[in-house]
Structure formats: structure tokens, C-alpha cells
Amino acid sequence: MNPIIELKNVFKNYGDKQVLKGINLTINAGQIIGYIGSNGAGKSTTVKILCGLIADYEGTVTVAGINLSDNPIEAKRKIGYIPELAELYDVLTPMEFLSLMGELYDLPTDIATDRIIKMLTAFGLENNIHQRMDTFSKGMKQKVLIISGLLHNPDIIILDEPLSGLDANSVIIVKDLISKLAKDGKTIFYCSHMMDVVEKVSDRIIFINEGMVIADGSFLELQQQQGNESLEKIFALMTAKEGSNQAASAIMQAFDSQ
């Protein structure tokens, strides 16, 4: 099977600081990848490289057989990106914003409009289609962002904390959607701190720590390696410089000075 995403010896520096120290990954189509790392581990940098936000890296990145450095435009057509922060032009209405997205992905206007209406309706935003988003809650903006990443029906979907701010029903919708997209042959690259969700939705989990991949396998495989623990515990065991228990103890000790 041809890999849909391939990273070979990817390095990235910010000034003197090396953020990625030789990442090697091969991801096949239809997989749901849970990409996990603590703050500053290099998770966001990997995502930004995959999405074409960072171009000056060392190594080779291939997306759907296209070298990202050689042909970033074609590679970007294959990817749908849903960023962590609700970064959108919120003085626009969802229809205006998503139409712009449709244009940039070269979707025919009628198809884009049809999809926008259907997707907004599915998320319960049918009454807000022509309302400016600066009045929206974080969850409503997140829903628009999710639609913007799916609108062009991409082969690869990169989600960076997609459940942030969503209400309970929408969380269920997104989780179901992820499973359905994967069944449809889409590749999902899912970054999150919400381990319980990652544990449930991912069929392959990758831990990144200090710019390096430190674990790669299914949840069951990780459990076999690290003892029959939850994903949260496994992550803590593999990444924490001091155990989480020690950190909690240190917090408790702060009361002793009284």
C-alpha cells in the first residue's frame, strides 16, 4: 500500500532551538492517527509543516505522493486543515467565509453553496448562515472552522484540537464524523490533549516528545509495551520528566509553608 503521508528525517530549528529532531513517519490511507505530545514537543510544528504553513524545514515530506517542497499547491489540495484556535475572519458571515474557502479550493460556486448550507444545517447553524461571526460563541466558530476544513472533500484531514469549545452534541457529531470519514478512506491526523477521545477514535497513536517520535502503534500495542494502563498513564510514563504524582506532591507541599 502506498503511504499517503511520509515524513523522512524532518528537522526544524527556530533560531538555535531545534524543535524537530529527525521525524520519520509513514501513514497509510484510511488511518486515524492520534498525534500526541506535550506543549513544546513539536506537535504543532509537524502540523504546520504538513499544512504548508512552514516551508523552511530539512528533510522530505510527501503528501499523497506529492513532494510538499516541490509542489505545495497540489499537496494542499489533498489536505483539509482545522486549526486549534478559532482563527477566522469573524467580521464575515459563515456563508461569506466558507464561500471564500470554496473559491480558494476552486470548487464550483453551486457545489460549494450546496455543501455549505448542508454542513451548516447539520451543525445547527442554519439560522446563522448570514450572521456575522463576531457575535458567535467559540463553539459556533469552531463548527465553521470544521466545515472549512471539510468543504473540498480532502483525502487527508488534519485536526488540531477540533473539539475545543464544542457542545456535547457537536462533540458526538465530530467523533462520529471522524469514524465515517475514515471508513470512507480519508486519513485523519488528529492532534489533541484529550487522551480519552484519542484513545477511542484513533487506530494508531504517535507520541512525540522533545522533537522526536517516542512511541508509535495502536492503543493495544502501547498497552502491551507499557502495562495495561490508560493512554493518559502511558503518556505520563513516557514523557513526564518527573512523574505526575511528584508534580502533584510538589503542589501539595506549597501548603506546608503556612
Place this chain on the structure above:
Amino acid sequence: MINRFFLGIALLPAALYSRMGVNIKHLKAILKAKLVMDDRRPSSLQQTKQKTKNKSIKMATLFTMLMMALLGLFFNIPFFIVADPITQFTLYFSFFITILAFTIISDFTSVLIDIRDNYIILPKPVNDTTVLLSRLLHIVIHTSKLVISLNIAGIITVFLLKGFYGAAILIFLIPFATLFTIFLINALYILVLKITTPEKFKALINYFQIAFAILIFGVYQLVPRLIEKASLQAYAIPEKSWGILAPPYWFAAAWKVFYGGGSLYLIAVTILSILMPILSVWLVVKYLAPTFNQKLTLITGSDQGEQTIKTEHKGLAFKRKGLAEKLAALFTQKGSERMGFLFTWKMIGRSRDYKMKTFPSIGYLMVYFFVILFRNKDLLSTDKLRDSSNLGTKILLLTIIYMLGFTILQAMSNLKQSDKYKAAWIYFITPIQEPGNIISGAVKATIAIFFLPLAIALIILSVAFIGWNIIPNLLLGISNQLLICFFVAYISMREFPFARTATNKGTGFIRGLFSLIFPVTLGILHYFIYNFIPVVLLLALLSLIGTWLIAGSIKRRDWNSVQSEYRE
């Protein structure tokens, strides 16, 4: 309509763009969205007003263009009061370059440093040339809107006074002056980014917006009063003088040379007016823009990560007693009152929302202050000021003293509102026994920030120019200001600071009217007893006692008398 026109013009060379590798469909879509966003983004002039009304902005382009066209009318004044054409056009281009630079800095910088493009446009299959050209055309369209509006009145005036040829030369020179202004702005950005952090750069832009709003108001109020027609009529900037150092003079000289010839010196200056903008564009493209883009990455990156952590760490490591802590120790009691003081002090200093609402209003008051001084400049001689029987001097002094009090009333009226009003939950989950203490601390912090420096300056200046005998009246004036502040706080501050939405109606009409009548009444009473020093001193004492009593009742305010939108 206007945007469609500019978009059409910008896309006229579409064939050329295509040959450069630009995707026209993408370019059009991006520009269209950007222009719609411009239309919904308030300008500095709208921003200071809009914040209080919290209404969605529509047709900001039209508003800005109309405002700029009105402002452009002021540029024409030199054509009617000065005879020498070089002086006329030097003043004209000075106004134009200043206002254009201020407008671009205050209104467009936020667009230039907007990081959302990185997340929205860059991950899409849009090529770099298209993204670059869309940015460039966006800047060109924005600048064109301003330049056309600012100069329309000038072009018509020059056409009527100097004929078609004169107007044509002006039209020819305006783009050169514009290019030079853009160079100045870019150089300023680089300079500011060199001497300060990217985070402070953003804050500085806010101050620029505030300064711009005050400048416009000041120009409107002061310029017509400052013009002394007779003395300006005969004034002409001498040739081979300081004029060469002022870029507007180059463009004025160029106009003169093209219109009716000039000396060799003027021809040399004309060459400068053409060469310098071209050279400046080269400098911008070659050196300044790339440096700016590098710095821009820092600005966009400064929102997250390391920079913030470093600052916080530094803050913890080097924490020492600042002015706020010292004043808090002086004016407040330990506990929740001091917490209210320090919290309000920090919020006033850091809240963009508060600053954008309050500082322009205070700036406008200051402009009025100077207008009053200017109107009464005859009274400002030391002899007249020292003469306590002079009616005019008495009125002027009292007006100044009582006007200063309005600055703090203005500051206090915005104290309750905040965009982050939901953060007021902290008051309700903590075991505060007397919520009035927090309100009292907040009022005292507002007085310390907005009134204390003015009162100190007033005392120093009054003693210097009038003498020690002004002290009793100053004492009464200042104690009355404190009485007014605490009284207004007593009737209107029934909420915690920064705990209400801007849309809430707030203080009622009657309370608002009373807040206005009370200072005016005290001012009039003060006028009648101005020369009876023992009475003045006695009333100052009574006023201070009144202030102390009212401050005490604010502090004792309990949970039943505290209102909150948060709880409603």
C-alpha cells in the same frame, strides 16, 4: 459599490497578472473578502465611538472616505490665507503627509500584522505570487481610498484658483508624496521594532490610534482659532533655508517649478522631490520590507510560547514595589480595598478596550482646555494672574480647576464596563465581606491615575505664575473635585469595576444630569467666595470632611446594595 469600483480598477491588468503566474480567481476572491472586512472594521475615528455603542460597523469605507474628504478641506486653508505659493503648498503637503501617515498607522497596521492569513489563506492551494499580489493590491487600494479622499477638495480648490494646469501638477505630485509617506511609515515601523518588543509594538499602535483621534479633534478645534490672517498673509518660506530639510517643501518647490519655473535652487529641490520617493521605494523594497517581514514573524509569534513565559519569569524574579503599590499603601487599607486599587490600576493600564474609550475623551477635554486658554490668552500675563480682583482671571482659573474634575468623571464612567465583564465571577466566588471596599479601591485608583498628576501640575503652575496666595482657593478647588468624584461614585458606582457589558445602559439620565450639575454648582459657589479667604479655608475643610464621609459610605457598601449584570 466603492469597493467594487476599486476592485475593478485593481484587476484591470488581469492579463498581466496572469502572465506573472497569479491565479485571478483566487486573487479576486481574497481581495473581495478583504475589502468586505475593511468595510466592517471600524476606523480609529469610529472605533472610539463604536466601543461604547457596541454596534456592528457597516460601510466603514464610505465613512472613512467622507471623514477624510472633510479633513482634506482643512488642507485648503493655506490657499486662502497665505500669498506665497511655495508656502501654500508646503503647508498643504505637510497636512497631507501627516494625516496620511497617522491614518495608515492607526487604521491599517492591525491589518498588516494580522496573523489570521497564516491559518486561513496559507494552508489553501493558493500560490505565493497570488498571496503576495493580494497583499500588495490590498495596501494600494486602501491607500488610494485615503489619498483620493484627502486630496479631492485640494484638487478642486487648486483648479479654481490656479487653473487646470495647476491642478494637474498637484495630481502628478500626490503619488510621489504618497510613496514618500509610505517610506516614512515603514522606516518608523522598523525603528519602533528595533527599540521595543513586538508586544509593545501592538500597544503603541493603540496609542497611535488614540493620538490620531485627538489630533483630528485638535485640528478641528484649534486650527481655525490659531490662524492670524494678517501675519500669515505676507509670510513666505525663504529660499535656501530650513525648507530643504522638510519633504513637503520639495513637493511645493516642484509645483512652483512645473507651474511657472523657478531658480536653479528650486529646480534642484524639484529633482529631489522626484528622486527621493523613487529612492525611498527602492529602500523599502530592498531593505526595509524584508526586515519588517522578519520582525512581523516575531509579532505573530509573540502571542504564544516562549516570549510570554520569559516575561512572566522575569516578573516573578524581579518583583519590586512600584508606584502603584506605593500609592495603594498611601491611600488604601490593607485587604480588599488595596486589591481593588491595584487591580483597577493594572486594568486601566493594560485594557485596550478601556483606553480606547477613555483616553480620547480625556484628550478632547484637554483640547477644550487649550481652546479656553487660547481664547483668554490676554489674561495669561503674570500681572493679571496675580491680580485677584481681576474678574476674567478668576473665571479662567476656576474653569480650569473645575474642568480637570471632568477628566476623572469621564474615566470613572467607563470604569464599570469591560469586554471581559464575564471575568467578574471572581468577585462572587471569593469570600468578600464588604464589596464596597473593592469599589472604593477602584475609585481611588482612578483618582490616582487621572487626577493626581493633573492636580500636582496645577499646584506647581499656579504657585509659579500666581503666587502662594492662590493656595487656599486651590485647596478648595481640589477638595471639591475629590468631593465631586466620591459623590458621583457614590450615586453611580454600584457595581464592581470592569463587570458590565458596554451595551448596558448604566447610569440613569437623572444621575448623569446630577453628576453634571453638582460640579457646576460648586464652581459657581466657589466663584462668589473666591476673595474671602477664611470662608474658602473653612469650606475646603468641610469639603474634605464630606469627601471622607462619602468615601466611608462607599467602603461600607454591602452585598445588598451592589448590582451586577453577572448575577442577573
